[in-house]
Amino acid sequence: MMLTMLLLAVAVHADGWSLVEGRFPTGKSTVIGLTAAQAARLVFLHACRHDNSRTPYLFRLNARQSDLLKRHSGIAATRFAVIDSSKGDVDVDIPINVLVRFAELRAEIPHALLGSDAEARRYEVETMGWRHNPLEELTQAQVRRGSCPR
DSSP states (O other): OHHHHHHHHHHHTTTOEEOBTTBOOSSOEEEEEOOHHHHHHHHHHHHHOOOTTBOOEEEEOOHHHHHHHHHHHSOOOOEEEEEEGGGTOOEEOOOSSEEEEEETTEEEEEGGGOOOHHHHHHIIIIISOOBOOGGGGOOHHHHHHTOOOO
16 A cells, blocks of 8 residues: 555656755655764765665664654654755655755655655665665764775
8 A cells, every 4th residue: 555655656746856945845754863973974975976876775764763753654664865955955856765854963754755664675676776885884984084985
């Protein structure tokens, strides 16, 4: 049922959604606070994301954030593609499991685009054909050093 609703939403918004004042334009969202380490990782990911053949599902929620999302939405997704309006992104063109960062330490997860990790994985691999991204294994030490992996 959730997948059917998602596909209907994708059909209606085939070109994606334009953010309004940096936020997702419709429906409920769960707003989360980002840790300083998560914010630093997002800055690094934004600087290193140049290969569109590799997965953008690079952000993982911590346990507290995951619990909050499950309480608000009923879905326990953990992996997200990041749209960063604080860095100039203006559109959401990924239809499942998106985190919209709208301030240095604040982000929202639109419920209209929320699915299980398995659904996101199927979209990622079967629909888009995205390959593994070495940015997924970044350590905090690598982020502090600031050099993008190849």
